[in-house]
Amino acid sequence: MCGGIIRRALYTYQTEGLRGVWRKSRNRLAKQPQYRRLLVLELPFTDALPIIEPKVPATFEELAPADVDELIALRPYLTRWVIEQRLEAGHRFYVAKLHGRIVHTRLVAVNKAYIGYLKLAFPLSPREVYFGEAYTVPEFRRQGLHSACLSFVSRLMRQSGYHHAIALVYPRNRPALRSLEKVGFRRRGIIGFVSLLGAYRYFYWARQGGFDRLDNALFVPRGRLVPAELQGQIW
Numbered sequence: 001m002c003g004g005i006i007r008r009a010l011y012t013y014q015t016e017g018l019r020g021v022w023r024k025s026r027n028r029l030a031k032q033p034q035y036r037r038l039l040v041l042e043l044p045f046t047d048a049l050p051i052i053e054p055k056v057p058a059t060f061e062e063l064a065p066a067d068v069d070e071l072i073a074l075r076p077y078l079t080r081w082v083i084e085q086r087l088e089a090g091h092r093f094y095v096a097k098l099h100g101r102i103v104h105t106r107l108v109a110v111n112k113a114y115i116g117y118l119k120l121a122f123p124l125s126p127r128e129v130y131f132g133e134a135y136t137v138p139e140f141r142r143q144g145l146h147s148a149c150l151s152f153v154s155r156l157m158r159q160s161g162y163h164h165a166i167a168l169v170y171p172r173n174r175p176a177l178r179s180l181e182k183v184g185f186r187r188r189g190i191i192g193f194v195s196l197l198g199a200y201r202y203f204y205w206a207r208q209g210g211f212d213r214l215d216n217a218l219f220v221p222r223g224r225l226v227p228a229e230l231q232g233q234i235w
Contacts, residue, residue, distance in 0.1 A: 036118060037192030038168040039177075041185040042209040045158035045165070050183060052151035054144040056098055060152040063093035063105075070102050071095070075135060094153050096145050104145040107133040108153060112230055115168060118193060120202070120222065121230045125212035127163035134176075147179040154183060166211060194219065 063071060071093065072078055083093070090111055096104035113130040114121040124130055131153070136145050154165060167185060169176045189206025191214075201219040204211075217225050 034195040035192070037171065037190055038115070038118065039171050039187055040189040040191055040204075040206050040210050041167045041169060041180055042188045043154060043165045043167070043180075043183060043185045044209075045154060045162060048184075049154050049158065050151055051155075052144065052148045052183065054096070054148040056103075056140065056143045056145070058096040058098045058103060058143075058145060058148070060094060060096050060149055063095055067095060067102060071105060074102060074105060074137070075133075094149060096149055098140065102137075103140040104136045104149055105134070106131065106149050106153060108157065118191065118202075119200070120191075120193075120226065122211065122226050123213040123230055124166075128212055129157050129162050129165050131165050131167045146176070147182045150179065150183040150185075164209070189216075193222075 068080060068083055071083070072080065086107075086109075087093075092108045092110075094106050094108065095102045107130075109124065109130040109132060111124055111126075112121055113124060113132060115132065131150065134146055134149070136143075157165060165185075167180055168191065169180065186209075188208065188210040189204070191202075191204045193200050193202045195201075200222060202222050202225045203218050203220075204214050204225060205216050205218075206214075214225065222228075222231070
């Protein structure tokens with residue numbers, strides 16, 4: 001970390017002079033340290049996948065073109081353009097409907113996924129999918145929609161030939177953990193970063209599973225954890 005800071009300072013001095021070094025140093029010192037981590041959970045797709053039904057008579061299906069506007073209304077960051085780009089990349093959206101209304105949504109990502117909380121895009125092998133961005137309309141929470149949708153989508157992914165799913169969850173999000181474990185997800189490790197003076201160092205540790213294309217690493221630059229070309233666009 002220190003070597004990188006020194007190299008950047010020398011480059012700034014050569015290109016912007018002492019004033020540039022002072023300005024960038026001041027900005028770095030003003031940044032608060034950060035520590036973020038998420039649990040890594042894995043679900044093998046076997047013939048023992050449970051069938052879970054919600055407490056309300058909702059039905060589950062892949063997002064239809066006619067439902068895009070309703071999805072955007074629920075998740076405003078999902079503009080039509082973003083949805084189209086993700087679908088072109090092979091990602092899929094699934095929804096739960098009750099009396100024709102979307103009450104739950106979920107993203108299934110393939111090849112590559114992105115999680116804004118960690119500012120990280122990560123690779124997925126052809127065998128695995130990533131389950132993320134689940135959302136339940138507030139008045140329909142605690143109705144089993146989260147785990148029922150996981151059950152439905154997992155069986156579909158198994159039929160499509162995938163081997164396992166990965167999910168990331170906040171360690172203190174007990175409802176999400178219970179829902180994931182009810183379907184069969186098991187904790188495999190942890191992923192996160194530490195940021196000090198504006199420099200980010202990532203860590204990933206997993207045993208007996210986890211991401212196919214991530215190696216265990218401790219406090220490395222993002223480019224050493226995942227290929228640099230994966231960063232940028234979220235799809």
